[in-house]
Amino acid sequence: MSVIVADGLTHRFGRELALEGVDLVLDTAEHMAVLGDNGAGKTTLLRILATALHPTAGTLQIAGLNASREKRRLRHYIGYVAHAPGLYPALSAAENLRFFCDLQGVPHARVDEVLEIVGLHHVADRRASELSRGMQQRLALGRAILHDPKLLILDEPLTGLDATVARQVKDLLQQKVRDGATVILTTHILEVAERLADRIGIIQAGRLRAEGTLAELRTRAGDRDGRETLEDVFLQLVGEPS
Numbered sequence: 001m002s003v004i005v006a007d008g009l010t011h012r013f014g015r016e017l018a019l020e021g022v023d024l025v026l027d028t029a030e031h032m033a034v035l036g037d038n039g040a041g042k043t044t045l046l047r048i049l050a051t052a053l054h055p056t057a058g059t060l061q062i063a064g065l066n067a068s069r070e071k072r073r074l075r076h077y078i079g080y081v082a083h084a085p086g087l088y089p090a091l092s093a094a095e096n097l098r099f100f101c102d103l104q105g106v107p108h109a110r111v112d113e114v115l116e117i118v119g120l121h122h123v124a125d126r127r128a129s130e131l132s133r134g135m136q137q138r139l140a141l142g143r144a145i146l147h148d149p150k151l152l153i154l155d156e157p158l159t160g161l162d163a164t165v166a167r168q169v170k171d172l173l174q175q176k177v178r179d180g181a182t183v184i185l186t187t188h189i190l191e192v193a194e195r196l197a198d199r200i201g202i203i204q205a206g207r208l209r210a211e212g213t214l215a216e217l218r219t220r221a222g223d224r225d226g227r228e229t230l231e232d233v234f235l236q237l238v239g240e241p242s
């Protein structure tokens with residue numbers, strides 16, 4: 001089943017064209033990484049997919065529902081980790097999760113489970129503002145998985161994490177995909193896209209320039225014997241900087 005069917009997604013901020021004509025289909029249990037330089041439009045695309053932003057043109061269906069009309073129903077379906085962690089700094093880790101349980105109609109018993117999953121049990125009573133950045137990011141991820149969403153949308157979930165924590169987050173995402181969830185994330189770390197995702201999208205100046213498996217992207221970049229790294233392919237597809 002198609003989880004995401006996006007057709008011609010376009011977004012303007014005033015005169016700034018942030019996203020232009022993005023078509024995208026993502027099926028159940030697919031894991032996609034969206035790559036692109038700063039300002040390419042990654043965050044704008046994810047905000048639209050998470051129904052946090054209305055596209056100025058184009059249509060979006062999620063789980064067969066019209067995303068603009070069925071936003072409320074889709075809240076249970078989608079877990080979104082935005083660029084900023086979106087936590088209440090004065091509340092403890094556990095209190096933050098309890099608060100978001102209430103919003104999602106999830107029993108508080110789930111909080112302990114999720115703290116365990118994201119490895120924050122030992123800091124459950126510490127204020128969010130006193131957690132390290134990596135811990136805050138894991139707490140934001142915990143918030144996003146509280147209601148066990150079928151679709152996880154994550155904006156740079158690995159940026160700024162040390163290797164150990166990044167590994168834990170990667171493992172968690174892979175487990176989610178094995179459990180049947182669909183994951184789409186942005187990253188500017190090529191190695192993350194290569195190792196983690198089964199599909200890679202490359203976005204540049206608001207357009208989805210290329211999309212496919214690494215093998216498909218290699219072929220598209222004109223590499224027939226598969227020797228080039230994703231970095232070579234990426235630079236070829238977005239054009240080498242002059």
Ligand SMILES: Nc1ncnc2c1ncn2[C@@H]1O[C@H](COP(=O)(O)OP(=O)(O)O)[C@@H](O)[C@H]1O
Binds near residue numbers: 013037041042043
């Ligand atoms: N809220 C906003 N208001 C005005 N322009 C924005 C806003 N958000 C993003 N943009 C612009 O849209 C373009 C794409 O931004 P963004 O989606 O954040 O890119 P990325 O996440 O790939 O770095 C950029 O040129 C950025 O300046």
Ligand SMILES: [Mg+2]
Binds near residue numbers: 042043044083
């Ligand atoms: Mg961004």
